[in-house]
Amino acid sequence: MRVDAFDFDLPPERIALRPARPRDAARMLVVQGDAMSDAGVRDLPSLLRTGDCLVFNDTRVIPAQLEGRRGDARIGATLHKRIDLRRWQAFVRNAKRLRVGETVDFGAGVEAVAEDRLADGSVILAFSGDEPVELLLERAGTMPLPPYIAGKRPTDADDRSDYQTMFAREDGAVAAPTAALHFTPELLAALEAAGILTETLTLHVGAGTFLPVKADDTDDHVMHAEWGRIDAATAERLNAVRARGGRVIAVGTTSLRLLESAAHDTGEIAPFEGDTAIFITPGYRFKAIDGLMTNFHLPRSTLFMLVSALMGLETMQSAYSHAIDEGYRFYSYGDASLLLPQR
Template sequence: MTDQAATGRGGEPSAAELSLADFDYPLPAASIAQQPARPRDSARLLQVGRDRLTDCTIRDLPGLLRRGDILVANDTRVFPARLQASRGAARVGLTLDRPRPDGAWHALARNARRLSLGDTLAIQAADGLTALVIDKAADGSLVLAFSRDGEALMAAFARAGALALPPYIHRPHGPTAADASDYQTVFARHPGAVAAPTAGLHFTPGLLAALDTAGVRRVTLTLHVGIGSFLPVRAERVADHRMHAERGEISAAAAAAINQGRAAGGRVVAVGTTSLRLLESAATADGLVTPFRGDTELFILPGYRFKTVDRLLTNFHLPRSTLLMLVAAFAGRQRILAAYAHAAATGYRFHSYGDACLLERFQTIPPMP
């Protein structure tokens, strides 16, 4: 490990004063990882403390946490959400987002202007699966009613779909066989995510065993990452941006384990921004995590008062993204920009297949009553 003094501890502007330019930074294209580290836990890890930046690796994580800390990971499983469809001679590319309570699916479409309400799409390579357009929005999103549901529908997606890899992972001929495993975490259990919760990609069975030996408790929750993960922020005043809803669940057992660990003095360590958003969505004002099942549209900007998460393990995020805004709220905007500048200058790999950072929370959270 190597240490460097952190910079940028000045005051933070309010959310209402922040613009997209406040979350910009220079990023060479060569810094964006196109393949994951192999093995996964050999990736680099930048520890971002209040006063220092420390260069580590993911394998150092058990030594950076304390006995009794609660590691909370997202156990969503990525499904192949990109489909090819046709209406007559017209070809339409679909990227599924999430199911609605009525069983229909929200999706984004290329060439959506060719579609009208009531159109029926034939899904290619899906053994007769069709989708009826039952709603259409100005932003190109659709609501689709498929001709199958439940496990039969998910099986059709598995046969006909492709992974919706982020656009900055260049795959001219589509996702590879390696991506099918590389873009899935060791925690993955419940299918429903369009994008991977990428902080979880760094974990291996060996690292989990080392965390267990170090006395770190492990808990999982489920947040199905949606298409909003890829969409740019277009509002110049960032507070005007609207987050897409994502489905999540925290079981009663998971909530109890987190609360018991906190009451015993353990710190809540969120694996990824998805875990953090769901924990904060389910937390009461005094930091108690409650069982949760439903949608969250929580948009975290600087000025947000965190209720329950003490540490955040996360990858390095795109300029001007909602994820960069979240980590800036958690660790301090100036501190994050200084950490990212250090990472870019010292060869860290960015984004989904890249390296990670372990962030200390900028604010102080009062102890549980």
């Protein structure tokens, strides 16, 4: 499909620069088949059925944004995929001033050697010393806010907690699974009381999620791979939910993409561990999920393509037009949508 089919105009004032407080006070647009209704995140227990299961991503965002110097050149790096204990793949700003074999000093005793340059323009950085890289990043790194927020205000201390979900425990993401930012212990308790189940999986979200689609046709776009894991016990419980007639509702596109990567054509979810570069566009047949809770996405983005594949392009164009007209807040710190396709 042509990428411009997924374009729409978004007024800049609709981009949220801070999250709702408390988190579960955000608004939520509910799309069921072709019908739309305005609700709030706190209404979620009444919008789902007893026996449904919400699936969260427990990845934890690391301070993966680094600023340093190579000689007199300023070098910026955003880590986006771990290779091994000391090496990370990174998008590098001012990369023309950095040659393979040169060292970048990121301050606070943190240095990395540019070990290789890949075909997509990213650089493999090998961190020096014996300290775990996670400790180095805690000293020298900052939270990698999306460019549409970072371009309007500096990262601050609040972002250390605001840009982390309550489920975060597995270090490795450089972007938050933002749909889960809306959840609080109080909301989880209300969901449990309503008989709604929860499960977690892990997908380490990479910075590639922020990259624009530069191709004119979706067939020509290449997704960056991200590492994920679903253990056998979780897969078994999710299959049991559907066998009992419950619905598997992914919380966030990251959870959805990993579930679909792990599913057989029969719809059975298998244990999974490894990289996935799944790219979901209209025409895709969903196998593992029955619904999605997600935030509002960028024009022409792979994520708007994904929700259009789930609900239909015309439905999502109408839903986003309604959200803009009604003052919903967009993107990572914005409001939510609950998408329930008719099966």
